[in-house]
Amino acid sequence: MTGLRVTRLQLSHFRSHKRAEVAADTRPIAIFGPNGAGKTNLLEAVSLLSPGRGLRRAGAEDLVRRPEALGWRIFADVTAGRQTHEIVTGAEAGQSRSVQLDGKTVTQTALANVLRVLWLVPAMDRLWIEGAEGRRRFLDRATLSFVPGHAEAALRYDKAMRERNRLLKDMVRDAHWYAALEGRMAEAGAQVQANRAATVAALMAAQQDAATAFPTATLSLIEGGDDVQGADALKEAFAAGRARDLAAGRTLLGPHRTDLDAVFADKGTLARDCSTGEQKALLISLILANARALIAQDGQPPILLLDEVAAHLDAARRAALYDEICALGAQAWMTGTEAQLFEALGDRGQYLQVTEADGASAVEGAL
Amino acid sequence: MVDGTDDLTDLIALMAKLPGLGPRSARRAVLHLIKKRGQLLVPLADAMQRVGANVRECLNCGNIAAGDICNICNDDRRANGEICVVEDVADLWAMERSQQFKGRYHVLGGTLSALDAVGPEDLRIPRLLDRVTSENVTEVILALGATIDGHTTAHYIADQLTGVTVTSLAQGVPVGGELDYLDDGTITAALRARRAL
Ligand SMILES: Nc1ncnc2c1ncn2[C@@H]1O[C@H](COP(=O)(O)OP(=O)(O)OP(=O)(O)O)[C@@H](O)[C@H]1O
Ligand SMILES: [Mg+2]
Ligand SMILES: [Zn+2]
Numbered sequence: 001m002t003g004l005r006v007t008r009l010q011l012s013h014f015r016s017h018k019r020a021e022v023a024a025d026t027r028p029i030a031i032f033g034p035n036g037a038g039k040t041n042l043l044e045a046v047s048l049l050s051p052g053r054g055l056r057r058a059g060a061e062d063l064v065r066r067p068e069a070l071g072w073r074i075f076a077d078v079t080a081g082r083q084t085h086e087i088v089t090g091a092e093a094g095q096s097r098s099v100q101l102d103g104k105t106v107t108q109t110a111l112a113n114v115l116r117v118l119w120l121v122p123a124m125d126r127l128w129i130e131g132a133e134g135r136r137r138f139l140d141r142a143t144l145s146f147v148p149g150h151a152e153a154a155l156r157y158d159k160a161m162r163e164r165n166r167l168l169k170d171m172v173r174d175a176h177w178y179a180a181l182e183g184r185m186a187e188a189g190a191q192v193q194a195n196r197a198a199t200v201a202a203l204m205a206a207q208q209d210a211a212t213a214f215p216t217a218t219l220s221l222i223e224g225g226d227d228v229q230g231a232d233a234l235k236e237a238f239a240a241g242r243a244r245d246l247a248a249g250r251t252l253l254g255p256h257r258t259d260l261d262a263v264f265a266d267k268g269t270l271a272r273d274c275s276t277g278e279q280k281a282l283l284i285s286l287i288l289a290n291a292r293a294l295i296a297q298d299g300q301p302p303i304l305l306l307d308e309v310a311a312h313l314d315a316a317r318r319a320a321l322y323d324e325i326c327a328l329g330a331q332a333w334m335t336g337t338e339a340q341l342f343e344a345l346g347d348r349g350q351y352l353q354v355t356e357a358d359g360a361s362a363v364e365g366a367l
Numbered sequence: 368m369v370d371g372t373d374d375l376t377d378l379i380a381l382m383a384k385l386p387g388l389g390p391r392s393a394r395r396a397v398l399h400l401i402k403k404r405g406q407l408l409v410p411l412a413d414a415m416q417r418v419g420a421n422v423r424e425c426l427n428c429g430n431i432a433a434g435d436i437c438n439i440c441n442d443d444r445r446a447n448g449e450i451c452v453v454e455d456v457a458d459l460w461a462m463e464r465s466q467q468f469k470g471r472y473h474v475l476g477g478t479l480s481a482l483d484a485v486g487p488e489d490l491r492i493p494r495l496l497d498r499v500t501s502e503n504v505t506e507v508i509l510a511l512g513a514t515i516d517g518h519t520t521a522h523y524i525a526d527q528l529t530g531v532t533v534t535s536l537a538q539g540v541p542v543g544g545e546l547d548y549l550d551d552g553t554i555t556a557a558l559r560a561r562r563a564l
Contacts (some may be wrong), residue, residue, distance in 0.1 A: 110550070113551075148551065149551045149552070149555075152551070152552060156515055159515045160515050160519065162482060163480065163481045163482055163515070163516075163519065164481075166481035166482050167481045170481065172481070172486075174486075174487065176523050176526045176527055177479065177481075177486075177487070177519075177523055179522070179523075179526060180479070180519045180520070180522040180523040180526060181519055183519075183522050184515055184518055184519055184522070
């Protein structure tokens with residue numbers, strides 16, 4: 001088996017972990033231990049092997065272990081296909097995060113070329129109910145897994161938009177300046193839209209005829225305005241919206257406002273009207289579909305981080321989830337307070353017990 | 368306090384503001400200067416005095432000049448009709464090192480950035496537009512960085528130039544570069560700018 005996996009993870013002064021080392025193989029990793037032990041912190045460390053602020057969207061200064069505040073480091077050995085990579089990421093006290101890939105300093109976005117990481121955390125339980133921002137972020141994470149260049153395009157769009165927003169706030173009236181920025185926004189924005197649309201199509205296709213215990217989610221993208229899409233239409237819409245945006249002091253239309261709509265297909269119910277457990281099942285379904293689509297695209301599954309995934313699932317659904325993860329061959333990092341939650345996984349998984357002692361987390365292999 | 372100590376502290380503090388120097392390396396540099404009083408310290412002070420008195424920005428193009436107008440603007444062997452627009456003097460020097468460009472320059476002194484409060488007037492853009500008419504310019508080459516701000520500035524300028532050819536430098540594989548080491552953006556740009564052999 002040559003699936004994508006983290007084979008070694010070492011943490012130094014990261015959150016509650018003073019020093020921790022984990023060796024792992026391809027099997028799913030079940031992490032158990034009491035509340036506050038440091039389980040989610042482990043998953044967060046793995047999430048930082050991908051571009052961005054990780055699964056808690058934390059700043060570099062939140063990640064450093066207190067009270068020492070010495071700076072933090074994550075070392076990871078990653079195997080992707082036949083290649084192995086060494087990733088080091090961390091920050092000195094008071095500085096922003098840096099990344100080294102195989103000994104060379106690289107930008108965070110370069111990590112997207114090496115490994116795909118997808119996650120579900122309890123904070124996403126309300127994803128379908130709360131604002132569009134969370135759904136957009138979920139969609140962009142999925143998109144990044146298919147199109148590594150997505151982060152770059154999104155950053156370019158965002159930078160040009162922030163420039164334009166400043167012009168709007170300062171009530172600048174230089175039409176050429178707006179046009180120059182709107183051109184950059186339209187170019188990058190059209191790429192962002194196309195990447196997302198391809199992702200939604202891939203997720204839909206991967207749910208069709210899939211052997212899964214989880215419900216199909218029918219997805220659609222909602223662009224603002226009159227469904228403005230493509231570079232030319234965006235550029236026109238930005239220019240046409242200047243007066244309105246000037247009044248608002250910010251850009252009101254564009255891919256930064258896109259929303260993702262989901263319907264529980266079998267029932268025809270909007271995701272936001274589904275039960276708590278059904279909403280969670282839809283998210284799991286999408287993560288699994290994402291993994292299947294990536295296997296079809298790259299030949300290997302992504303790394304999955306499933307924080308307290310067992311919480312809203314009954315025993316049968318839990319067993320079905322473990323079966324599907326094992327069938328995918330994905331290295332899934334899962335947490336739960338009790339070892340029993342992973343009973344159905346049996347020896348198809350590897351186990352870590354996390355406890356808290358003397359103000360620091362302790363991680364040990366367990367059976 | 369020992370005589371001259373305050374002056375030394377001031378000098379070290381100033382040196383530490385130079386690019387590439389910090390307080391530690393500034394102290395070392397100052398001690399070295401004092402040790403080499405005749406060979407370094409006095410000649411350096413003289414040179415700085417002269418540069419401080421004479422060198423300023425060329426009124427025409429923004430290059431560094433030893434008077435009102437720089438050598439490049441004054442050189443009548445250089446072709447009128449082509450202006451190469453660069454961000455700063457370091458970029459102008461880089462272009463000159465290649466000895467390929469025989470036209471004139473225009474140094475913006477930065478790129479447009481609303482967030483950093485840099486606007487068109489801060490960048491000699493009105494002056495550039497004047498020059499294009501008064502110097503009978505036929506081609507403007509935009510040699511700006513491949514950043515969002517660089518692109519925005521290039522489009523801002525191009526938007527306002529009519530009746531002249533506007534070009535920009537090609538982006539892509541560096542000479543002697545290996546594809547394996549290039550990022551996706553560079554490869555995409557290089558592919559877009561491909562040409563027939
Ligand atoms: N920067 C930090 N420095 C030191 N400790 C921290 C830091 N950030 C978080 N912690 C601590 O880490 C501990 C473990 O957090 P974590 O979220 O990993 O627990 P958990 O095992 O997932 O618990 P639960 O089962 O409740 O989800 C918490 O007690 C928290 O206070
Ligand atoms: Mg937790
Ligand atoms: Zn000049």
